[in-house]
Amino acid sequence: MLILILLITIAYLFLIGSFVYGFDKISDFKLTDTSPKTKFSVVIPFRNESKNLPQLLASVVALNYPKSLFEILFIDDESTDNSVDLIRTTLSNFDQLDVSVVPNTRTTKSPKKDAITTAIALAKYDWIVTTDADCELPKYWLDTFDNYSHTRQLNMLVAPVTFKAPDSFFQRFQLLDILSLQGATIGSFGIHKPFLCNGANLAYTKDFFYTVNGFEGNTKIASGDDIFLLEKAVKHDTSSVQYIKSSHSIVTTQAQPNFSTLKAQRVRWASKTSSYKNGFGKLTGFIVLLMNALLVCLPLLYVLQIISLKTLMYTFSIKLLIDFLLIFKTARFFNQEQYLASYLFSSLIYPFFSVYIAFASMFKGYKWKDRAYSK
DSSP states (O other), X not given: XXXXXXXXXXXXXXXXXXXXXXXXXXXXXXXXXXXXXXXXXXXXXXXXXXXXXXXXXXXXXXXXXXXXXXXXXXEEOSOOSSHHHHHHHHHTTOTTSEEXXXXXXXXXXXXXXXXXXXXXXXXXXXXXXXXXXXXXXXTTHHHHHHHXXXXXXXXXXXXXXXXXXXXXXXXXXXXXXXXXXXXXXXXXXXXXXXXXXXXXXXXEEHHHHHHTTTTTTOTTSSSOTTHHHHHHHHHXXXXXXXXXXXXXGOEEEOOOSSHHHHHHHHHHHHHTGGGOOOHHHHHHHHHHHHHHHHHHHHHHHHHTTSSOHHHHHHXXXXXXXXXXXXXXXXXXXTTOGGGGGGHHHHHHXXXXXXXXXXXXXXXXXXXXXXXXXXX
């Protein structure tokens, strides 16, 4: 038993340690004052987002980028609230904005992939930038994409996402979780093993999208419009997929309001892992699950006197410290270090939460945007 514990712990330590190393290998990108020239088609799928749209629309209006160089395609996925009217009313006073609101064309089991495919078919420009309706966009968002791509041959750009300032422990727990995911994302790019991205802040060329046949091969899975496309991009040309580590490109979104919606979100995320084709991504998920499952089992093993208290404490401490190092670096980049005070208590809860979500995703479907999805 001690050998098994040691092997799992060493594997986890090496994995997260490699992300810590890789994180520092991705340099912070400094925005320079250059003349913008790239044209973008910004794609925003939505369904019943009237509560979140005002903040998104305000950030759209505040974008610094020349209005003549981008369009915004809102794809309505059968909203039953006043989202469509809200978009049109709010943006009607901004004539310079090139905005379209079009209905989603459903052809698969994945509404969001259908929405993005619908938008790309209508897009005027080659660079597609995706985000979500519950997000806020930074002022120099498109400037950063433009600036970064000037001297690079790129097919895809992955950019940072975090949660808005939390006001409860439940929200801080989610923030620390997404910071760990962002740390792993940045770190994986740093060691040239990218396997994570977030569709709330993602850009790629239309030419690339059609070259790899878009979402073909993954349309039976409701989620994964970002991860599966990243897998195709990496397979197509790894060097043309890069991460923009810039504070000017950070998109913020909302934490889930309650445990029910958090569970649904995490089960939705976890449900697609069995379909990953990226070997490193599968290995990472397996090692992380093993480590969390080990921490769930260790207290019982101690009670049964199979292991000593020293073994339990050493194992937990190793995970606690290596995770903190990665999350600290990530929180510093996002300027969210003040929320690390909740890290210790969150780290005690997280293994149980993680294992619960993993098992729930294996046996249960989930409900998202008022729609039920089976396993």
